[in-house]
Structures are given as C-alpha cells and as structure tokens.
Amino acid sequence: MHVRRGCHRSHRATPDLSTAAWRKSSYSDGGDNNCVEVGDGYTGVVPVRDSKTPAARSLIFGWSPWGSFVEAVKSSSARGVRQGA
Template identity: 65%
Template sequence: MTPDLGTASWRKSSYSVGGDNNCVEVADGYPGVVPVRDSKTPASPPVILSAASWVGFVDGIKRGMARA
C-alpha cells in the first residue's frame, strides 16, 4: 500500500554526498515504511521501502564506508 505523500516533508539523507543534485531524500513519519526519492527527479514516484529494508540499506552503506 502506498502512503499519501501529498504533505510529505522530504529531507536529504545524511549519507548523500555530492551537492544538491546528487542526493537521496527520505520522508519521515510513515510508520513501517520509508519513502525514498532522487532529489534530481522529485516529481517521480518515490520508492517505498519497509522500515526493515531501510535499516539494512543504511547498515550496508555504513559497512561500505568503513572499508573505504
């Protein structure tokens, strides 16, 4: 089920780097899911991840950054 994102407050992920046009944005406040979009195409439909999938994604990024 897709949440109503009409009033979503989007924020750039703290893991995004590269300026205003190279960011992942997320919307908070949607229990159980994390809406994610590309800042370059904010009008495109977001990807809706389960909260567990988002945690796994962020953990993977953290592990990858630790190796760099």
C-alpha cells in the same frame, strides 16, 4: 485456476506523500548525481526519492529492508569501499 506459489507479497497501500517532509540523506554529498531524499514519519515504511526529479514516483521500503541497506552503506563506508568502483 492457476495458483502462483512462492510469490507471496504483502500489498500495502501506498502512503500519501503529498505533504511529506523530505530531508536529504546524510550520505548524499549534494553533488549533481548524489541527491537522495527520505520522507520521515511513516509507520512501517520509508519513502525515498531522487531530489532531481521530485515529481517522479518514490520508492517505498519497509523499515527492516531500509535499515539493512543503511547498515550496509555505513559498513562499506567504514571499510573505505568506494561507490561506483
């Protein structure tokens, strides 16, 4: 029996997003290329999707990693870091 070490991941069931209430991220500018939507109301996770392809698979982030990402975006914005630079 082969045991993989160092690859432990918590496997959570994917939430049912069929009735999700999606909102545009406050950092989406509404342009053709910056349309991120976030699903609210899911315990422990944050579903994220591209509004241009709503039927495509959503990304599911844990609250902690999502919060870290949002803080990094806010920090970059406050420092005047340009996206795509």
